Amino acid sequence: MRKLLLAVVLALAGSLSTAFTGPLPAAAEELRIGISQYPTTLHPSREASVAKSYIMSMTQRPMTVYDHEWQLICMLCVELPSIEAGTAVPEALPEGVEGAGDGQGIALTYTIQPEATWGDGTPITTRDVLFTYKVGRHEKSGVGSLELYRRILSIDVIDDKTFVMHVDRISFEYAAINDFRLLPAHIEEPIFDTAPEDYRNRTAFDNDPTNPGLAFGPYRIVEAIPGSRIVLERNETWWGKRPTFDRITLLTIEKTTALEANLLSGNIDMISGELGLTLDQALAFEKRNGEDYQIIYEPGLLYEHIDLMLENPILQDKRVRQALVYAIDREAISERLFEGRQPVAHSGVSPLDWVHYPDIKKYSHDPQKAAALLDEAGWSEMRDGVRHNAAGEPLRLEFMTTAGNRIRELVQQVLQSQWKQAGIDMRVRNEPPRAFFGETVHHRRFTGLAMFAWGKGPEHVPRTTLHSEEIPAEENGWSGQNYTGFRNAEMDELIDAIGVELDRTKRKEMWARVQQIYAEEVPVISLYWRANAYVLPKWLKGLRPTGQMASSSLWVEDWTVEGR
The missing domain is CATH 3.40.190.10 (Periplasmic binding protein-like II)
Known part of the structure; x- marks a missing residue:
């Protein structure tokens, strides 16, 4: 491994030396x-x-967004709705509608910037708001955040610039509609x-x-x-x-x-x-x-990781997933390739985020523990350096990332070498970014491992990536980003509960459990914070x-x- 890492470092050092x-x-x-x-x-x-x-x-411009200080602000709207100002009003849910938390919904009033127009001079109005909502609610539209539109029960128009959005729950970030991205109805x-x-x-x-x-x-x-x-x-x-x-x-x-x-x-x-x-x-x-x-x-809150295709029979065994992490030396990659400036990620929640919980299961480089877990999982027979199960099947997986990204391909080589030492035959097949993200990942066509990065906002509830209702499929227009196919009832309940818990102390306790499940179940191999x-x-x-x-x-x- 030291020789491989040295070769990687030397490769990284070679480049143009004349500045312009x-x-x-x-x-x-x-x-x-x-x-x-x-x-x-x-x-x-x-x-x-x-x-x-x-x-x-x-x-x-988004309607709302988190700024440089990680505070929620208006961009396309004039002012954030608030309960104190009377522009966010708790309300009883309509009969037959099941919400979350205590069963109350909330009515949020937004006003679009008065001078906002589309580039052809057409004013941005509540007609665009209603059309965006119509598209988002359609099950075949292919929008990436179906859950957002499920939660919006209806929208009332006050005038050309003002509307009231009725939402089925009072969440801790009730004023945030960052993903409600307006579409031009006239086009x-x-x-x-x-x-x-x-x-x-x-x-x-x-x-x-x-x-x-x-x-x-x-x-x-x-x-x-x-x-x-x-x-x-x-x-x-x-x-x-x-x-x-x-x-x-x-x-x-x-x-x-x-x-x-x-x-x-x-x-x-x-x-x-x-x-x-x-x-x-x-x-x-x-x-x-x-x-x-x-x-x-x-x-920041961007981290490199590897999605595991949990529908692959090999990866359905949690012991194999855990062994994959024990078999690699992420600390060495961080220190030798990045001078320690991209620390190991032990979960999907950054230490920079206030909901980070440090006391989770951590996977140090432990080849012996990896070997024991693989033996226990039935991959105990070694043939030509590759583990096999009792049926004679090799422990072989496909490993993909974006072709042309030098550091990803070099990290991939290091990981492949370390897994080889554990008896895991990892076959590399990379694709250009447009094909990798547009088809392979988005349509869940990878069969083993897919390495890329996720960006997050502060206290970003991981519904689209970890909730079982967010698994992309043809039936839902390939909406959602749970590309691994992760299904865990407790995780679903926690994700649903966090959003409507207004008490920060209680919310932090829930966040701790989310990170514990993530670390134990390993639907994703977290690599490093970028x-x-x-x-x-x-x-x-x-x-x-x-x-x-x-x-x-x-x-x-x-x-x-x-x-x-």
């Missing part, structure tokens, strides 16, 4: 950003991805009404992405070449602060080594922290070229990472050129 300090953009006309992935869809409510969030944060409703079950394939967001009526942020899309680039220009109907740059070009460069080369050659001005260099590359880059760029390291590295030109100011799910690009209008 790019000139200021002419009259702040264009900012060119390198990103490592192209989104599988540009529809706001389908297939959540970091790539889509980064781009759409410049062209749209999308005729498409949806024609064939709701085929809407995902016909939406204008993917078939006519340069339509100005799809945008209502500081920028709008004027060119979209799948897998290559997206070009944004100022949205002249944007009601907020005028952005500095006339144009922003996002170039998709899937190989992270090529990202660095493009930066040094001057082909791009900056590398996105959300979708850019891995930490090891950024550390090496800083040592060679740090004087010519500003490099920001932002620890620190995003932002590589920026020295003249770019105002970019602030958030450390959580909200992209830094959500405040793109604050980015400026020094001296202007």
Whole structure:
């Protein structure tokens, strides 16, 4: 293992050594950003991805969002509803409706920003709110957060800009509707009404992405070449602060080594922290070229992990899943590849989050314990270095991740080698990000292990990833993100209960149990908490990472050129 890790470190150290300090953009006309992935869809409510969030944060605005201080704020709305102000009113649920908690629902009043319009000048109104709700409620629409729309019982229109949302529970974050992403009714409703079950394939967001009526942020899309680039220009109907740059070009460069080369050659001005260099590359880059760029390291709630396909008979045995973790040395990976700056993740809740619970089962590198568990699970016969069961079947699994991501592929090699030492035959089959996320992961077509990252907001209830009702399937339009197929009745109950528990002390106790179950059942192998590295030109100011799910690009209008 030491030899392999040494080879990995040497491979990471080899790269370009000549720095190029790019000139200021002419009259702040264009900012060119390198990103490592192209989104599988540009529809706001389908297939959540970091790539889509980064781009759409410049062209749209959520109704509510967590800011840089991890506080909930309004963006598209005027003011957060609150019980104290009388704009959030507890109410009895309608007859026949089962809610949660004490059976009470809540009526939330929101007002849309008065000057908000779509990019074609059409005002954003409650018609868009009602249409978005209609799409979200349709079981075949393919939205990524069906649970959100299940909880919304109805919406009453007060006027063109004000509406009341009736929700079936009073949750601790009752004012947050971050995932209620508005759709333009004047464009999308005729498409949806024609064939709701085929809407995902016909939406204008993917078939006519340069339509100005799809945008209502500081920028709008004027060119979209799948897998290559997206070009944004100022949205002249944007009601907020005028952005500095006339144009922003996002170039998709899937190989992270090529990202660095493009930066040094001057082909791009900056590398996105959300979708850019891995930490090891950024550390090496800083040592060679740090004087010519500003490099920001932002620890946060993003963690690298491996989803396990629990419908695979081998992985249905918890002892095998636990053995997989005991057989790998995550501490060595963290120390030798990342200089300890990306610590081991023992669960899906970050130590930076107030609900983090440290006293859970932890899996140190213990090959003997891994071997004992595999023996106990019936994988006790060794043939040609591979364990077999009594039926003569080999302990063989497929291991996938995003092709072209150098650090993922190197970590994958280390893990494969360590599992080989335990007698586990791990077969690597990687895919380009668009295929991996758009088809293989989203449609649950991986058969063994799938390595990627999850981003979170503060105290983010893991319903979409761990609740049994969130397993994507053709029957639900591939909604949900429980790609492992994890089913645990106690986990379901806890997830449902946490959302409606207003007492922080009681909620923290529930969170502790969630993390205990996660660690014991191992539906996912947590690897390490990522620190995003932002590589920026020295003249770019105002970019602030958030450390959580909200992209830094959500405040793109604050980015400026020094001296202007």
